[in-house]
Amino acid sequence: MRREVARLDKDNQEEVKEEIQDQAEIVEETEVDTLKNELNEMEDKFLRARAEIANMSNRFKNERELLVRYRSQDLGKKILPAMDNLERAMAIEVDDEQGASLKKGISMVHESLLHALKEEGIEEIPAVGEPFDPNLHQAVQTVPADEGVASDTIVEVLQKGYKLQDRVLRASMVVVAQ
Amino acid sequence: MRREVARLDKDNQEEVKEEIQDQAEIVEETEVDTLKNELNEMEDKFLRARAEIANMSNRFKNERELLVRYRSQDLGKKILPAMDNLERAMAIEVDDEQGASLKKGISMVHESLLHALKEEGIEEIPAVGEPFDPNLHQAVQTVPADEGVASDTIVEVLQKGYKLQDRVLRASMVVVAQ
Incomplete structure (x- = not known):
């Protein structure tokens, strides 16, 4: 009888453990996924801003050259x-x-x-x-x-x-x- | 006896539950914290890039005005x-x-x-x-x-x-x- 209880006990523990882990994983994954998405979006925005800086710089370099070249x-x-x-x-x-x-x-x-x-x-x-x-x-x-x-x-x-x-x-x- | 086992079982379950939750939280927090840090850093980089775009735009505008104003x-x-x-x-x-x-x-x-x-x-x-x-x-x-x-x-x-x-x-x- 004691062994049986212990056996039941162990099975029960495993079950509870799995259930809790599943729950924790769901919570974790939800927040992690959200953060990962936000990070990706932010990185995308940053890369686009950096590309715009490069474009502006080139565009102005060309514009400045034309203004100087044809100033007179x-x-x-x-x-x-x-x-x-x-x-x-x-x-x-x-x-x-x-x-x-x-x-x-x-x-x-x-x-x-x-x-x-x-x-x-x-x-x-x-x-x-x-x-x-x-x-x-x-x-x-x-x-x-x-x-x-x-x-x-x-x-x-x-x-x-x-x-x-x-x-x-x-x-x-x-x-x-x- | 049966009640005692059940009692022990319950205590044990709570303990295991807490332990597993703690572990899950540690894992979760580590990844979440890392992501949060990365997100903050990326946001910082993005905001600085955006400020640079505004600065460049103003600087170019002023420079262009001077080039045109004094072209002759x-x-x-x-x-x-x-x-x-x-x-x-x-x-x-x-x-x-x-x-x-x-x-x-x-x-x-x-x-x-x-x-x-x-x-x-x-x-x-x-x-x-x-x-x-x-x-x-x-x-x-x-x-x-x-x-x-x-x-x-x-x-x-x-x-x-x-x-x-x-x-x-x-x-x-x-x-x-x-």
């Missing part, structure tokens, strides 16, 4: 009519010392502006003798090509064009031989 | 000697039509450059009649103040100064009454 675009463009007028004045024939002195001054101003523009990456678009390129040149007139001159060659510039680095500020107005 | 600084500064030369040429006296025509051209170029500079936020620093300001003016000569002229008043400009928005591109070179 607006002022440069507005200076071009002055360059045209200076060149027109330089083409005027003079026959006295006063006129020659003024023309020398004009030439100096033109030279210094050309230098300033060049330092900022603004240069005249090559035209005369070049093949016509619709990205750089605007054809306002065509003439029959002389012998030995390839078709679509620019033979005269009516208004100089300028580019800032790879960007056209103003296309050259040209006469093209065809 | 370099080219503007390089144009100033041409402005001086144009003004010098405009001061030359002429006595024939040729000279007058050239001067008119020079005056037009000067006007168009002045307009271009102004549109980019570059303007002459007021000087004559203004009180001397070492942030804007450079005194190269002093003269005794005439009667009725306040001390430290600028009476003559030897070279015009220019500013881009709030930034001095070149200080005015001035004569100050003292």
